[in-house]
Amino acid sequence: MAKKCDRCNSTNMFTHHTSWYNNQVICDVCRKKEMARSDYDACRKAELEAVKRGDLNFNFLPAWKEVQNG
């Protein structure tokens, strides 16, 4: 049974990743989109701060939203 991307429902899950923004398991395409977002650095920092506080279920963006860059 092939895995599906939680975000785009693609079954091209050659590699899969857990999103930095929430707990979705996402495909490579979605991950690249995520990394291209202008708030990616802010998200990474917020996630690290949350882990330091002991909050392991931190969601920067619980409901995923696409952003238009430019």
Ligand SMILES: [Zn+2]
């Ligand atoms: Zn995807």
